Amino acid sequence: MLVVRRSDEGCSATQILDFLRSRQYWMDRKPMTSTAAPWYFVTLPIMDYGKVRELQHQVVSGKTAGTIDADVVIWVEHDPVFTLGRHGGEENLIVSRDFLLRRNIPVVSSERGGNITYHGPGQLVTYPIVDLQKAGLRVPEYVHLLEQMMIQTAMDFSVQAERSPVNPGVYTGNGKLGSVGIAVRHGIAFHGVALNVNTSLAPFQWIHPCGLKGMAATSLEKETGFAFTREEVQAVVQRHFCGLFGVEPVLLEFKELKKML
C-alpha cells in the first residue's frame, strides 16, 4: 500500500520537518482568544499503565468534588501492557498468558470502552479528563474530535488516515494507526486515544486489536519510514487538540498536578 504524500517527489525526514517548521508547528502556540478555555497539559515519561489509570481516577474525583476546575490532559507512553475494555476482550488474545508472562507483559482490566489493545513505548497516549457537559459535547462528537486530532496529526506527517464505518479509531491502508477507548463517570470523560508513533508492532500480532480479526496495526514509522520522536509528534498532537477543542494550554508539572489531588 502506497503512503499518500503531500508532494509526489517523496519525502525525507528533513523535508517533512522543514515543512512542519515552515507552518510554525513547533514553537507557535494558538493565540489567546476569549473563547479558549484554559486546560492543564501534563506530560509524563514512560509510565506503568496502572499508575496512570489511578492518577486519572484521582483527577476525575478532584473534578467531581470541584477541587480541580480546569480540564486536564495527560500525555504519556506506557510500559508494555495489554489492556481489556470494560466488556472484556480476553477472547481476542491469541497467545497464552504464559507466552506473555515470559515476555513480562501483563494483561490488565480497564473500565474504558472498546476491546483488547496494546500499549508500549513509542505509542503516544492522550488522556483528556474533561467535563463533557460543560464542554457542550455529546460522547459521539467527543470521540469524533479525538479521531480528527489523530487524522490531522497523521496528515502533518504525510500519512493519510481515516475513520472506519465499522469501528471507531483511525486507520490507513496498512492497518490501525490509532485507537479510542473512553470511560465516563459523573459526566467526566477519561481514558482516551493511543497513536502508534514508532512503537513495536509485533505485540499487536498477538491479539485481534479491538476485537477485529485480521486487523493489523501500523505506525507513523511504518507508514513513513522515519522514526519521529515523541516530542515531535506530541507537539503536533497538542496543536491539533487545542484547535479542535478550543483550548488554551497551561503547562503543568506532574508534581504540581499531584499537589492538587
Place this chain on the structure above:
Amino acid sequence: MKEISELNLPKNILYTKDHEWIDTTSDPMRVGISDYAQDQLGEIVFVELPEAGTSRNRGDQFGTVESVKAVSETFMPVGGEVININTDLSDRPELMNESPYEKGWMMEIRVTDPEELKTLMDRDAYRKFLEGIR
C-alpha cells in the same frame, strides 16, 4: 444534541444529577436513564446490569452503558435491593435510546429508605438543572 425544550421529561418520575430516573409510582420502583442521558451518549451498543437480589447504597454504581467505545457508569438514585432487571436490553440495548422511560428501563428496586427520595429532583427542578449545565 437535543435542545432542552426538545427533551422528553415525564413529570411522574424523579431525576438525579447523574441523569438517572426513578418511577416512585411503581412497586418495585423502576430505574433508567433520562432522555438527556441517552441523547448525550449516542447509539447504545451494550448495557451492563446488576444481579437481582443484590443491594446497593445511594450513589453506588449499579451498571454501565456503552456507546461508540465509551463506557458510562450509572449510579443508584437511592439505596435499595435489585428486584428485577430488564433482560431485553442484552439483545436490544438500543431500546434505551428509543424508549428511555418505557421499554428501555434498566432495573426495578425495592427502596431501603423512602426518605432518600426527597433528595431527588422533580421534572421542573431537573429541567432547571439541565439549563444550568448547558
